[in-house]
Amino acid sequence: MERPIVELNNVRFTYPDGTPALAGVDLCVARGQTLGLIGPNGAGKSTLLLHLNGILKQHGSVRISGMEVVDRNLSSIRGKVGLVFQDPDAQLFMPTVFDDVAFGPVNMQLPKVAVQEAVVNALELVDMLPAMKRSSHHLSFGEKKRISIATVLSMNPEILVLDEPTSNLDPKHRRGLIELLKELPVTKIIATHDLEFVIEICDCVAVLDRGKIIAQGDVVNILSDKRLLEAHGLEVPHSLRKDAHRHIPGAIEKSLHPPLERIQ
Ligand SMILES: Nc1ncnc2c1ncn2[C@@H]1O[C@H](COP(=O)(O)OP(=O)(O)OP(=O)(O)O)[C@@H](O)[C@H]1O
Ligand SMILES: [Mg+2]
Numbered sequence: 001m002e003r004p005i006v007e008l009n010n011v012r013f014t015y016p017d018g019t020p021a022l023a024g025v026d027l028c029v030a031r032g033q034t035l036g037l038i039g040p041n042g043a044g045k046s047t048l049l050l051h052l053n054g055i056l057k058q059h060g061s062v063r064i065s066g067m068e069v070v071d072r073n074l075s076s077i078r079g080k081v082g083l084v085f086q087d088p089d090a091q092l093f094m095p096t097v098f099d100d101v102a103f104g105p106v107n108m109q110l111p112k113v114a115v116q117e118a119v120v121n122a123l124e125l126v127d128m129l130p131a132m133k134r135s136s137h138h139l140s141f142g143e144k145k146r147i148s149i150a151t152v153l154s155m156n157p158e159i160l161v162l163d164e165p166t167s168n169l170d171p172k173h174r175r176g177l178i179e180l181l182k183e184l185p186v187t188k189i190i191a192t193h194d195l196e197f198v199i200e201i202c203d204c205v206a207v208l209d210r211g212k213i214i215a216q217g218d219v220v221n222i223l224s225d226k227r228l229l230e231a232h233g234l235e236v237p238h239s240l241r242k243d244a245h246r247h248i249p250g251a252i253e254k255s256l257h258p259p260l261e262r263i264q
Contacts, residue, residue, distance in 0.1 A: 002031060005031040013058045026213065034202045038206070040209060
């Protein structure tokens with residue numbers, strides 16, 4: 001069997017002020033998989049994602065395609081792992097949208113024409129081409145989020161790591177992002193509270209709480225498990241509550257509402 005493209009082994013992290021964030025995370029993601037990372041506020045999702053390209057590191061090991069995430073490998077790792085931060089203001093720092101989206105390709109030392117092409121292509125994918133010459137700081141939050149996604153798409157990464165990618169997106173652009181991600185054949189790891197989004201695009205899901213992976217597996221199995229979800233500040237998403245009555249064997253006992261027959 002092929003080695004997982006992402007391997008975390010006993011990853012622990014405590015912030016300098018003493019706040020514990022990761023309490024021994026073991027996680028493997030297969031090449032080509034789309035993993036949804038869910039869990040309540042403060043569970044450690046963003047902290048975990050920041051380990052995937054070496055922004056944070058303390059105890060334990062993180063490997064990408066077998067390569068340990070340590071200082072000497074960082075430039076290579078960052079060419080493979082494209083990370084979109086939860087907060088777009090942390091991602092965008094150049095004078096114009098063009099410069100922000102060109103930053104990765106320029107660092108990868110692509111020729112000028114290839115940089116221009118990568119930027120135009122990435123901006124088109126997030127429907128932001130007309131903003132190319134604007135200052136990122138003047139954009140709305142949702143527009144900034146889309147530019148942040150473009151800064152990573154322009155690098156054509158092997159692993160796309162997205163932190164709350166749908167937050168603040170309007171329905172049309174949320175839908176556009178879903179269609180785009182479905183078509184991108186790369187490995188994706190996505191932290192989100194948007195469980196309907198997880199149902200649409202993920203093929204497995206991991207629940208994180210208090211810095212530990214509580215469960216990992218099939219999306220429908222985990223997202224229909226009322227007891228599991230409610231114990232960790234989550235709830236069964238609407239579409240599975242309805243489906244639970246109709247399609248999922250054994251899910252009636254687990255659903256939020258009593259079976260339909262009992263209501264009627
Ligand atoms: N820079 C920081 N300094 C100190 N503590 C921090 C810092 N960033 C995060 N934390 C703490 O680390 C823990 C994990 O936070 P993290 O941001 O990883 O959670 P999260 O699961 O991404 O939450 P959310 O769903 O709100 O995005 C929380 O207790 C948080 O308060
Ligand atoms: Mg977060």
